[in-house]
Amino acid sequence: MTTIRPFRCEDLFCFNNVNLDPLTETYGLPFYMQYLAHWPEYFQVLESPNGVIMGYIMGKAEGSGEQWHGHVTALSVAPEFRRLGLAGKLMNGLEEISERKWCYFVDLFVRVSNQVAVAMYKKLGYSVYRQVLEYYSGDVDEDAYDMRKALSRDKEKKSVIPLPYPVRPDELD
Template sequence: MATIRRFGCDDLLRFASVNLDHLTETFNMSFYMTYLARWPDYFHVAESPGNRIMGYIMGKVEGQGESWHGHVTAVTVAPEYRRQKLANKLMNLLEEISDKMDKAYFVDLFVRASNMPAIKMYEKVCFLPTLLINLQLFSLLVYICLMMRCSDQYAVTDLGIMIVPWVFGSTLDIFLIHIEDGCKSTA
C-alpha cells in the first residue's frame, strides 16, 4: 500500500534510487528545486509503509488562453514497485489537479519514441499521441490528454479523428488525434 503525498525538500535526498532506471529522465538539483518552489501542487511522491520512495511525478501548469495546460515533466516508479498501477495513480492525480485546481484544457507530456513501456502506460491512461519530434540524438512523441472543459474546442470527424487547435509557442498547430474507445477524457 502506497501513500501519495506532496514532494518535500528532504525527498530530494531520498529519491536517487528511483532515478537509476535508464529510461528515467534525470535533472540537476536546481531543476527539481525550481519545480518544487514554483509548482508544489504538481510534485508528488509515492511512499511505502516503510517510508521508502516508490516513485514520483513532477509537473507544471503553463500556457495562455486555450493553450493553458498541465504538463508532466517526469513520472517514474522504482523497478521493484512497478505493475502496481502507481504511475497511473500519479498521472491521475496530476490530471485532477490540472483540471480541478487550475482549470487546464489538457495535460501534455513528451516521451522518447523508444520508451515503449512508458508509451504503453500513457496510452492505457488515455493519453493520445499527437506529434513526433525528430531530434539529432533521438525522437520524442508528444502525448495529450484533453480535459472535459475543452469539448467545445475540438471537432470529431466521421472517421473518429479529433481536430484540435493548439497554440504551441507562437504558432497555431492543428493536431489530428485518433480517438480510441474508452478514454474518459475524450468521451
C-alpha cells in the same frame, strides 16, 4: 497501500532507488527547486509503508488561452514497485489538479522507443498529438511523441486532434 504526498526537498536525499533507473534523469538541484517553488502542488511522491520512495511525478501548468494546460515533466517508478498501477495513480492526481486549475488538456513527452510507456499512456487515455524530431539528445538523437489528453474544459477535444506532420523542437510553443 501507498502513500501519496507532496514532494519535499529532503526526498532528494533518498530517491536514488528511483533515479538509478537508466530512463530516469537526475537533474541539477535548481531544476527540482524551481518546480518545488513554482508548482509545489504538481510535485508528488509515492512512499511505501516502510518509508521507501516508490516513485514520483513532476509537472507544471503553463500556456495561455486554449493552450493553458498541465504538463508532465517527469514521471518515474522504482523497478521493484512496477506493475502496481502506480504511474496511473500519479497521473490521475496530476490530471485532477489540472482540472481544478481549469486547464484544457494535459500533455507529456516520451521517447518514441519507450514502447512500454507509450502503451501505458495510451491506456490512461492519452494519444499522440505530434512527433517532435530529435527532441532527446544523446549519442544518437531520438524523436519524442507529444502525447495529450483533453480535460473537461475542452469539450470538443480540439486540443488532441493529431498534427499530420512532425515538428522540430524549436517549433514547439
